[in-house]
Amino acid sequence: MMKRFLTIACLFLVPMAIWGQEISTPTVKETPVQPSTVKLVCGPYLQNVTSDGFTVMWISDIDALGWVELAPDDGTHFYYVDRPKYYDMTGAGINPLSKIHTVRITGLQPGTRYRYRIMMKGLRAFNGERDITFTKPFGANVYTAKPPVVTTLKExxxxxxxxxxxxxxxxxxxxxxxxxxxxxxxxxxxxxxxxxxxxxxxxxxxxxxxxxxxxxxxxxxxxxxxxxxxxxxxxxxxxxxxxxxxxxxxxxxxxxxxxxxxxxxxxxxxxxxxxxxxxxxxxxxxxxxxxxxxxxxxxxxxxxxxxxxxxxxxxxxxxxxxxxxxxxxxxxxxxxxxxxxxxxxxxxxxxxxxxxxxxxxxxxxxxxxxxxxxxxxxxxxxxxxxxxxxxxxxxxxxxxxxxxxx
Ligand SMILES: [Fe+2]
CATH class of the missing domain: 3.60.21.10 (Metallo-dependent phosphatases)
Known part of the structure; x- marks a missing residue:
């Protein structure tokens, strides 16, 4: 008789105890600490400068989406108009999320000066193409600092x-x-x-x-x-x-x-x-x-x-x-x-x-x-x-x- 009573008690009381515990002390799901910023570790530096283009490379501290904005060296402020954006084609059409950024700019005039600035958004979470979370964007400061100038090769x-x-x-x-x-x-x-x-x-x-x-x-x-x-x-x-x-x-x-x-x-x-x-x-x-x-x-x-x-x-x-x-x-x-x-x-x-x-x-x-x-x-x-x-x-x-x- 006692044995049956204990079995019934266990069947009801143990789940109730667990249920009660869940109510009183809800488990907090730990999320990994995600970076809120992306930092420039190295660069930018120029590679493969030709008469019609050049490559800008740089390295970030975390995986990031990077791009370069280009402006002619014509005396206008860099913020005068929306500048054309060039992305990293090493992903063959899908923009890389990486620490190494390789952005080639093409279709330029020979012997011509161009200003550029590097931009990026660090990856915080990737939950599918429709659900990507990025850090605060990084943009090279072209307000207080002069953007770098590159000259394409002359003939x-x-x-x-x-x-x-x-x-x-x-x-x-x-x-x-x-x-x-x-x-x-x-x-x-x-x-x-x-x-x-x-x-x-x-x-x-x-x-x-x-x-x-x-x-x-x-x-x-x-x-x-x-x-x-x-x-x-x-x-x-x-x-x-x-x-x-x-x-x-x-x-x-x-x-x-x-x-x-x-x-x-x-x-x-x-x-x-x-x-x-x-x-x-x-x-x-x-x-x-x-x-x-x-x-x-x-x-x-x-x-x-x-x-x-x-x-x-x-x-x-x-x-x-x-x-x-x-x-x-x-x-x-x-x-x-x-x-x-x-x-x-x-x-x-x-x-x-x-x-x-x-x-x-x-x-x-x-x-x-x-x-x-x-x-x-x-x-x-x-x-x-x-x-x-x-x-x-x-x-x-x-x-x-x-x-x-x-
Ligand atoms: Fe050597």
Whole structure:
């Protein structure tokens, strides 16, 4: 009898107790803390500037929808009219929600100045296309600060004033010293490899691209050459996401009027099977494919018609040296010898030197810039003049190379 009573009591009382508990202390469903703002982490910086367009890149702290507003440099206030908006086409028609923003602006006039500003809305919640919640919008301030100005490439140039730096190895302070007075000074800037040492996280851009953006790269075209250290670290696999090249590969060409430039990817410096790489490199196959591309470049009308031809290669050609030097000697130099090159500019050795014609298998001179030194080139139809300086601004070397008659 007692047992039956207890069973009935349990059947009624336990649910009532639970029900009562639910009434008296309702459970609060915990929602994750969502960001209310989106912040600019790096940028903007210019990539792939051509005569009819340019690419603006920047990085946000959280995934975001980004776009660029464009205005002519015609004296009107940026807020005068609604400015055309350009979105990130790397999503092929669906606007990306990402931290890396790559917005290309096209259909522009050559040799013309344009103002731009970057805009974005951070993603708070995505519950389907009809239910997306964004943070407060971020807009570059064009009320108290002047918007950056970019000039599209002209059809021709008499001379070029160019800066090259390499082997910075994540020294942000030294980088800032080298470029402290560089706003508006150069036609373009080249990072000739090993700007960082290991890419272990997606924040490495803060070390050299963010200073570059603050000092010049939001207005001055920037070209990036991959060095052997940019193959190292887990996030080195994403290297191409942070830059936009004309080919979509780390090797590419660019042209300023009669001046033709080739940016080579010279790869890693040791053999693929070296224990340091743990079987994660396929450099021999990759560099061979690049050499097939290079051959086609040198057969192009644009290359043949150019009066000045300069090659950037982080690793220089050296006979009987490391495997990286051997690759350059065997895969790229024979093609460049046949094609006719005025100068190769390299880094990698952390030592300034000039390798005159005949000191490797190259039939062109190779100029090697020291680490953490600014090399300034003045190029016209007759000579390539250069000066290098250290982080104190003191001049370290200078010289000149003749342009070879084509
Ligand atoms: Fe290097």
């Amino acid at each position: 021709s140039y008499d001379k070029l004033h160019v800066a090259v730096v390499n082997d910075v190895h994540a020294n942000a302070e030294g980088f800032r010293d080298l470029f402290k007075d560089s706003r508006g000074k150069f036609d373009f800037v080249v990072f000739d490899g090993d700007m960082t040492s290991v890419i272990n996280e997606d924040t490495h851009m803060a070390v050299y691209v963010q200073p570059a953006s603050e000092l010049f790269a939001d207005e001055t075209p920037l070209y990036v050459v991959r060095g052997n250290h940019e193959f190292r670290g887990l996030f080195s696999r994403d290297w191409l996401k942070w830059f936009q090249t004309p080919t979509g590969m780390p090797y590419y060409t660019f042209q300023w009027g009669k001046y033709f430039f080739i940016s080579l990817d010279s790869g890693e410096d040791k053999p693929d099977n070296d224990i340091e790489y743990q079987g994660m490199l396929s450099m021999d196959q990759y560099l061979y494919e690049e050499s097939v591309w290079l051959k086609k470049v040198t057969e192009s009308e644009a290359f043949k018609n150019a009066s000045v031809r300069i090659v950037f290669s982080h690793i220089p050609p050296r006979l009987n040296d490391w495997h990286g030097n051997k690759n350059v000697c065997e895969l790229f130099v024979p093609i460049l010898n046949e094609a006719g090159i005025d100068l190769m500019i390299s880094g990698h050795e952390h030592n300034y030197s000039i390798s005159p014609v005949g000191t490797s298998n190259a039939k062109f001179p190779v100029l090697i810039n020291d680490n953490l030194e600014l090399m300034v080139l003045d190029i016209d139809g007759k000579t390539i003049d250069f000066k290098t300086s250290d982080t104190s601004g003191a001049q370290t070397h200078k010289g000149s190379f003749p342009i070879v008659k084509k």
